[in-house]
Amino acid sequence: MPDVLSAPLVVEFPFTRSLGPVQSAFLTGLRERTVLGVRTGDGKVLVPPVEYDPVTAEELRELTEVATTGTVTAWAWNPAPRRDQPLATPFGWVLVKLDGADTALLHVLDAPGPEAVNTGMRVRIRWAPQRTGAITDIACFEPYDGEATAESTPHSGEFADPITGIVTPARLDYTYTPGRAQSAYLNALAEQRIVGERCLSCRKVYVPPRGACPTCGVATAEQVEVGPRGTVTTYCIVNIKAKNAMNDAIEVPYVYAHIALDGAGLALHGRIGGIPYDQVRMGLRVEPVWTEGGRHPDHYRPTGEPDAAYDAYKELL
Amino acid sequence: MRDVAIVAFAQTDHRRRTDELSEVEMVMPVLHQVLDATGLRARDIGFTCSGSSDYLAGRAFSFTMALDGVGAHPPISESHVEMDGAWALYEAWVKIQTGEADTALVYSYGKSSPGEVRDVLTRQLDPYYVGPLWPDSVALAALQAQALIDAGDTDEAALAAIATRSRAAAADNPHAQIAGPVPAGEYVVQPLRTGDCPPIGDGAAAVILAAGDTARALCPRPAWIRGIDHRIEPHSLGVRRLTESPSTRLAAEHAGVFERPVDTAELHAPFTSQEVVLRKALGLDGSVTVNPSGGALAANPVMAAGLIRLGEAAARIHRGESDRALAHATSGPCLQQNLVAVLEGESAHA
Numbered sequence A: 001m002p003d004v005l006s007a008p009l010v011v012e013f014p015f016t017r018s019l020g021p022v023q024s025a026f027l028t029g030l031r032e033r034t035v036l037g038v039r040t041g042d043g044k045v046l047v048p049p050v051e052y053d054p055v056t057a058e059e060l061r062e063l064t065e066v067a068t069t070g071t072v073t074a075w076a077w078n079p080a081p082r083r084d085q086p087l088a089t090p091f092g093w094v095l096v097k098l099d100g101a102d103t104a105l106l107h108v109l110d111a112p113g114p115e116a117v118n119t120g121m122r123v124r125i126r127w128a129p130q131r132t133g134a135i136t137d138i139a140c141f142e143p144y145d146g147e148a149t150a151e152s153t154p155h156s157g158e159f160a161d162p163i164t165g166i167v168t169p170a171r172l173d174y175t176y177t178p179g180r181a182q183s184a185y186l187n188a189l190a191e192q193r194i195v196g197e198r199c200l201s202c203r204k205v206y207v208p209p210r211g212a213c214p215t216c217g218v219a220t221a222e223q224v225e226v227g228p229r230g231t232v233t234t235y236c237i238v239n240i241k242a243k244n245a246m247n248d249a250i251e252v253p254y255v256y257a258h259i260a261l262d263g264a265g266l267a268l269h270g271r272i273g274g275i276p277y278d279q280v281r282m283g284l285r286v287e288p289v290w291t292e293g294g295r296h297p298d299h300y301r302p303t304g305e306p307d308a309a310y311d312a313y314k315e316l317l
Numbered sequence B: 001m002r003d004v005a006i007v008a009f010a011q012t013d014h015r016r017r018t019d020e021l022s023e024v025e026m027v028m029p030v031l032h033q034v035l036d037a038t039g040l041r042a043r044d045i046g047f048t049c050s051g052s053s054d055y056l057a058g059r060a061f062s063f064t065m066a067l068d069g070v071g072a073h074p075p076i077s078e079s080h081v082e083m084d085g086a087w088a089l090y091e092a093w094v095k096i097q098t099g100e101a102d103t104a105l106v107y108s109y110g111k112s113s114p115g116e117v118r119d120v121l122t123r124q125l126d127p128y129y130v131g132p133l134w135p136d137s138v139a140l141a142a143l144q145a146q147a148l149i150d151a152g153d154t155d156e157a158a159l160a161a162i163a164t165r166s167r168a169a170a171a172d173n174p175h176a177q178i179a180g181p182v183p184a185g186e187y188v189v190q191p192l193r194t195g196d197c198p199p200i201g202d203g204a205a206a207v208i209l210a211a212g213d214t215a216r217a218l219c220p221r222p223a224w225i226r227g228i229d230h231r232i233e234p235h236s237l238g239v240r241r242l243t244e245s246p247s248t249r250l251a252a253e254h255a256g257v258f259e260r261p262v263d264t265a266e267l268h269a270p271f272t273s274q275e276v277v278l279r280k281a282l283g284l285d286g287s288v289t290v291n292p293s294g295g296a297l298a299a300n301p302v303m304a305a306g307l308i309r310l311g312e313a314a315a316r317i318h319r320g321e322s323d324r325a326l327a328h329a330t331s332g333p334c335l336q337q338n339l340v341a342v343l344e345g346e347s348a349h350a
């Protein structure tokens, strides 16, 4: 068993989402410290409001303003807040039915401890000091000593400068482990060797190996050192500078190629250097160029050998 | 309707971490086990369907790489659901009903160890009103648990007893991740303690479905799917009654659960409190053996744990330990979506 590799991996996206008319009015309302619900055909007020009736699928557009006070209908106590949750100190998760609403809103409750929370307790919204038109414009709920207020009141849903979309950042952190076959491949690369794996059923050598032969559905069990020399089977000329740190230093145009390393059953990808871009051709013989401390070839350059005959690599295109 | 049966089932040993295995390396052994059990080769299979989520391990298109383990070239008839494998089984069952296939390979896998599954699962929530609050999976289950306690449906001692019973049963399950006496532990999110929560881990499962005489030829006692259905609740938690599961009830009615008593039920209840909801919705009394495998409280490879419920129920029929079993799978927060199937052994129908 080779050493198992691992590395931190962060997956992070700023999801940009457009809003429907009801969502837009609700989130813009929060920015203006106003909570809107939507009335269904049978007269129920849904908060948070949705665009379509969850029972009848009828389109809902009749907005109504509810109170910023309400009653807890369900709760749970979180003793250990997680990174992106609304409060950094222990808090309650609550479903709150705002006065004038018929359904409950999920949010958090700032309270001294679980003994201070119960179903039926009265709460009110604590607004965030900076509001942008998001559910987090409600910083949290807090205990409130007051009776339930009256009915909801009709609202046009119109505000100056309405929010029409939201950007919700989402970050997830992982510790990535590539598994047996890819760990072996990466460990060999660190020693400037390129090691594939052979399928014992069909004899094909996979580089890089992914652990299974997709034709036979069995583990690729035999390690095989390939190359280092190989043949360009096909290529393209890159004319647009890629916007990432890996490629920033590379001047365009450059050639990106499929390279069948000697002994490999399929081609891998690599950049071709050490030759003008317009002289790269199918059949060109190349070898890897390693950089100090690099864990993979920086690029491939011509070996000076005669070109490979088409028949020698046509099955690897 | 065509008679369709589960004719083979395999699962990995479920473990907290499998750092030495990629997903395909984890999946391949269970694929080989179900193929070996039936004598089928991959090219004999009419349809292949898998269930998984790339978010669990943070590995984009992992399901296409897992397909390498099937031997998918030359191209096979294949599909994937970004859901628990129980829904992949449902798709495969529909495919066989259409007559386009007589056999199907269904598999699913989940590798939760690379990430923080509590946070990962927040990304399946409503992205406008709920996702930005990052309510983790335990928090939402705890809201449901407290609602059950407030309604008088259960209490913390009864929940602890569900945990104890499940992990005692798991002592006979060699694939379980945790078994035997497990302390109730501290609150993770009150009222749920560590003992009320499923273990976090990695695992995979596979089944083979076959129709009619093909099933009889492949398995001495096929587990016939007499009915299968899945239903969903409104997505907004504040619209739902958290103490009830009308979607489970409806799916069970459509699957024919209430036509005759079942002797066994494999329920996909990752949290102890969810078993309380499911027992009510399904009308299960003391005559039914619930989760003899230990259920998701003994091993909960996310995306595979529901398929494993179908597989465990089928395996008991294969072994002659059950004649009529209910299998349930869930997806989403607080039992949002529920699938129910009824499986029978042939003699029960004679």
Ligand SMILES: [Zn+2]
Pocket: A199, A200, A201, A202, A203, A204, A213, A214, A215, A216, A217
């Ligand atoms: Zn092969």
